[in-house]
Amino acid sequence: MRNKKVSASGRLCLVKMIWRKFAVKKGKRCRKPYLGWGITVCILIMVLSMCLGNIQFSPLELPGILRGDGGNVKRSILLYARVPRTLASLFAGAGLAVSGAVLQNVLANRLASPGIIGVNAGAGLGVTLCCGLGVLSGFWISVSAFAGSLLSILLIFLFSCRFHASRTTVILSGVALNSILNAICESLTVLDTDLAMLSIDFRVGGFSAVSFTRLLPAAGLIGFGMLILFTLCNELDVLALGDETAQGVGLQVGRYRMLFLLLAALLAGAAVSFAGLLGFVGLIVPHFVRRFTGNESGKLLPMCAVSGAGFVTLCDMVSKLLFAPYELPVGILMSVIGGPVFLFLLVRHKGGHGQMYNE
Amino acid sequence: MQEKLGNKIMVETVNVTAGYRKGEILHGVDFCAEKGEITTLIGANGSGKSTLLRVILGFLPFWGGDVRIDNISLKAMSREALARKIAYLPQGKNVPDISAERMVLHGRFPYLRYPRKYGAEDYRIAETAMMQTGIAEFAHRQMAELSGGMRQKVYIAMALAQQAEVIVMDEPTTYLDIGQQLKFAQLMRQLSAEGKTIIMVLHDILLAMKLSDRIAALQDGRILKYGTPDDIIRSGIVERLYGVAVKSLCTEAGVQYFYDICKEV
Numbered sequence: 001m002r003n004k005k006v007s008a009s010g011r012l013c014l015v016k017m018i019w020r021k022f023a024v025k026k027g028k029r030c031r032k033p034y035l036g037w038g039i040t041v042c043i044l045i046m047v048l049s050m051c052l053g054n055i056q057f058s059p060l061e062l063p064g065i066l067r068g069d070g071g072n073v074k075r076s077i078l079l080y081a082r083v084p085r086t087l088a089s090l091f092a093g094a095g096l097a098v099s100g101a102v103l104q105n106v107l108a109n110r111l112a113s114p115g116i117i118g119v120n121a122g123a124g125l126g127v128t129l130c131c132g133l134g135v136l137s138g139f140w141i142s143v144s145a146f147a148g149s150l151l152s153i154l155l156i157f158l159f160s161c162r163f164h165a166s167r168t169t170v171i172l173s174g175v176a177l178n179s180i181l182n183a184i185c186e187s188l189t190v191l192d193t194d195l196a197m198l199s200i201d202f203r204v205g206g207f208s209a210v211s212f213t214r215l216l217p218a219a220g221l222i223g224f225g226m227l228i229l230f231t232l233c234n235e236l237d238v239l240a241l242g243d244e245t246a247q248g249v250g251l252q253v254g255r256y257r258m259l260f261l262l263l264a265a266l267l268a269g270a271a272v273s274f275a276g277l278l279g280f281v282g283l284i285v286p287h288f289v290r291r292f293t294g295n296e297s298g299k300l301l302p303m304c305a306v307s308g309a310g311f312v313t314l315c316d317m318v319s320k321l322l323f324a325p326y327e328l329p330v331g332i333l334m335s336v337i338g339g340p341v342f343l344f345l346l347v348r349h350k351g352g353h354g355q356m357y358n359e
Numbered sequence: 360m361q362e363k364l365g366n367k368i369m370v371e372t373v374n375v376t377a378g379y380r381k382g383e384i385l386h387g388v389d390f391c392a393e394k395g396e397i398t399t400l401i402g403a404n405g406s407g408k409s410t411l412l413r414v415i416l417g418f419l420p421f422w423g424g425d426v427r428i429d430n431i432s433l434k435a436m437s438r439e440a441l442a443r444k445i446a447y448l449p450q451g452k453n454v455p456d457i458s459a460e461r462m463v464l465h466g467r468f469p470y471l472r473y474p475r476k477y478g479a480e481d482y483r484i485a486e487t488a489m490m491q492t493g494i495a496e497f498a499h500r501q502m503a504e505l506s507g508g509m510r511q512k513v514y515i516a517m518a519l520a521q522q523a524e525v526i527v528m529d530e531p532t533t534y535l536d537i538g539q540q541l542k543f544a545q546l547m548r549q550l551s552a553e554g555k556t557i558i559m560v561l562h563d564i565l566l567a568m569k570l571s572d573r574i575a576a577l578q579d580g581r582i583l584k585y586g587t588p589d590d591i592i593r594s595g596i597v598e599r600l601y602g603v604a605v606k607s608l609c610t611e612a613g614v615q616y617f618y619d620i621c622k623e624v
Contacts, residue, residue: 231474238465242453247418249521250442250469295456 034292035299038306042090045310049086049317050078054325080211087219088210088274089316089330090309093281095222095271097308098301099264100282101289102229105240105297106260107167113282114268117174117261121181122152123272124203128185131198141202142214142273149269152177157258164254170261205276205331207316218270225267226305229260233297236260240295278312278331280338285311287341366393368430369525369556370415370445375424377414384410386580387424392573394524397547397557399567402577403600408560411577412527415558417441428525442469446518448511448528459505459513460498463489466520481520488519492546508539515546526550528559532566544570564597564605568616576600592616 051057055077057065065074096114103112114120126148127141135141156177160170189196201209229236235256238246243253268282285308286300293299312330315337319328370392378384384407392398400408413419415426417433426433428444436444446466455462466488467481489495492512502510511531518526532540540563547570551557561567567574568588576584576596584596589607591597598604604619 234465234468234471234475234477237457237461238468240457241455241462241465242449244418244447244449245453245455247438248416248442248445248447248449249465249517250437250439252438294458296461 035303035306038303038310042306042310042313045313045317046086046090049089049313050082052317052321053077053082084210084212084215085207085316086313088207088215089313091215091219091222092207092271092275092278093285093308093310093312094226094305095267095308096275096278096281096312097285097289097304098226098229099267099271101286101297101300101304102236102260102264102267103282104286105236105295106257106264107171108240108242109167109171110287111283112171113280114264114272115178115282116171117265118152118156118177118181119149119265119268119272120277121178121185122148122150123269124148124199124277125181125185126151127202128188128195128199131195132188132192136198138209138211138214142218145202146218146269146273149272150265152181153261153265153269157261161254161258167257201329202276203331204329205278205334206319206327206329207275208327208329210274214274218273221270222267225263225270226301229263229267229301232260232263233301236297236301237295240297275312276331278334280334280341281308281312284338284341366395368392369394369428370558371427372411372415373425373427375411375414375421375426377410377419377421379419383422384580385414385421388577388580388582390575390582390585392525392556392558394556395551395554396572397551397559397570398573398575399571400558400560400575400577401562401564401567401597401600402583406577406600407580408577409529410580412529412558412560416445416447416527439469442521442523444523445525445527446521446523448514448518448526448531450529450531450533454502454510457502458498459494459500459502459509459516460485460489462502462513463498463516463520466517469521484522485516485520488516491519492516507534508536508542511535511539511543512546519550524554525556525558528557530560530562532561532563540566564601565616565618568592568605568607588616589614 047059047062050062051059055074057070057074057078061070062078064070065078068075099119100113103114103117104110107116123145126144126146129148130141130144135144156170156173159173163169189199235251238249238251239253239256239260246253272278286304289300289303289307293303312334315333316330319330319333322328322333368391370390372388372390374387374389376383376385376387388407388411390411400411402408410419414421415428415433417436417438421433428436428441433441463485464477464481467477467484468475470481471477486495486498489498492515494509494512494516497505497509497513502513505513511534515526532543535543544566547557551572561570568591571588573586574584574588574591575582576591578600583600584591584594586594592605592607595604605616606619608615608617
């Protein structure tokens with residue numbers, strides 16, 4: 001028994017060594033293989049999320065069930081409920097977390113998140129209007145959410161282009177637009193109380209109603225956006241150095257800031273379109289990831305994608321299992337975790353004016 | 360200084376007018392900086408020194424006249440081409456949240472094409488630049504952990520990694536203590552000896568006199584006087600600008616400059 005244990009730990013050491021070597025290869029400095037661990041944990045959560053639920057599968061059964069070995073019911077549950085739901089939470093988490101990280105770097109404010117540039121409020125208004133028009137299919141709700149968030153982003157774009165707004169002004173105009181859109185939304189729901197009932201699912205956020213038709217276009221957008229962002233890491237880092245330094249090394253600051261805002265909006269808008277208003281993912285995940293990877297986008301963004309995906313999928317799984325057979329909407333669970341974290345961030349960074357961001 | 364006169368002109372502005380939305384700041388400025396020289400802009404607050412720097416750097420579009428860098432008009436250059444000619448040291452108030460090495464490495468940015476990834480050559484150039492300014496041992500430290508003087512050296516190393524012939528600085532000594540200021544002055548001398556053209560704004564007139572090859576005195580958006588430090592002192596321009604006279608004294612250790620405060624009292 002003892003011998004077996006030793007050899008097992010020895011094998012683990014070997015794996016670790018190979019892993020380290022793999023991770024160190026690129027940079028000169030020894031760095032810890034966070035991304036490798038992140039991916040492993042993420043895959044574990046993904047498999048667990050597909051296995052656990054009212055009917056439980058064992059991980060080894062999964063390929064068999066997909067082939068139809070366990071009967072049609074099991075196959076349908078896996079294929080039309082578990083898989084889309086897991087994929088949806090993975091994509092939503094990755095998209096929102098990367099979007100948050102990009103926004104925090106571009107706007108040089110640690111407390112920036114997709115919500116702050118009007119994504120959530122715009123999407124909320126879009127969905128409320130959509131329900132108000134009597135269109136209740138999931139697909140159209142997704143489309144209207146996406147359209148709403150893009151429209152509100154465009155408004156902020158036009159505003160900041162027109163007035164050559166600084167980073168602070170972009171944030172402030174986002175906050176202002178948020179409150180305007182929310183006010184419109186609230187007044188609509190006050191006038192027509194049915195609307196409140198219809199759009200509440202969306203406002204809370206969750207993955208229980210996700211289908212492939214809603215997921216696939218948005219997932220494609222998220223994948224596309226992230227791929228582009230991963231090739232623009234150096235631009236993002238240089239932009240974060242401050243406007244004048246960035247211009248000094250030849251970056252077209254205005255153009256790239258707009259590009260990054262647009263890409264961040266695209267990611268967040270696409271995620272929100274099928275996931276609903278998931279509050280704090282875009283804020284918490286980048287912040288915690290920074291502690292491990294530092295601020296270089298080349299390491300930060302991929303790690304944000306992986307941990308955002310893992311975190312949201314985990315939260316979704318917990319919310320599914322916690323009060324089974326009833327489901328707690330994942331948005332609520334995340335807000336319960338996110339609220340205190342946000343307060344903690346506020347205290348730590350004194351309202352976003354840490355020593356590195358005294359612009 | 361005399362033998363340098365026939366030098367190549369690196370930066371030249373011809374009758375440049377520029378300003379912000381509120382109004383014109385520069386009213387027809389003719390200015391030039393020669394290769395391998397340190398040219399300093401002096402003048403009271405609001406006289407247009409920083410505006411002139413911003414025009415030369417291409418941050419601020421000019422309204423009239425022309426700006427030529429190494430005999431190419433600024434308007435004919437892309438932002439990246441300009442960054443390969445001119446490096447900029449911002450005032451040291453902004454502290455980016457990255458390591459010193461990464462910061463210096465970003466100086467290589469204008470040489471890259473999409474997708475911009477730093478290669479072995481870029482790492483080598485950045486390392487050389489860090490050795491040159493003496494910050495190689497701090498390469499892996501975060502910028503926020505370094506002292507003001509160190510941070511400035513990182514920025515200078517970044518400018519060196521940029522391999523631009525002209526380095527522009529806006530009040531580089533503001534956040535430095537006196538010892539650091541003198542070390543900075545030495546480094547500047549060394550760089551100009553290596554053929555870098557340096558243009559800076561300095562508030563410390565005595566340091567400007569000691570350090571510069573040429574001084575341009577600005578007042579109300581016009582160049583009042585352009586010449587060697589001795590010319591500037593003899594013309595009494597400093598007194599007109601600031602109301603304080605600067606005198607020079609020849610000593611064994613070379614020319615020394617001092618404020619003639621007695622006259623003021």
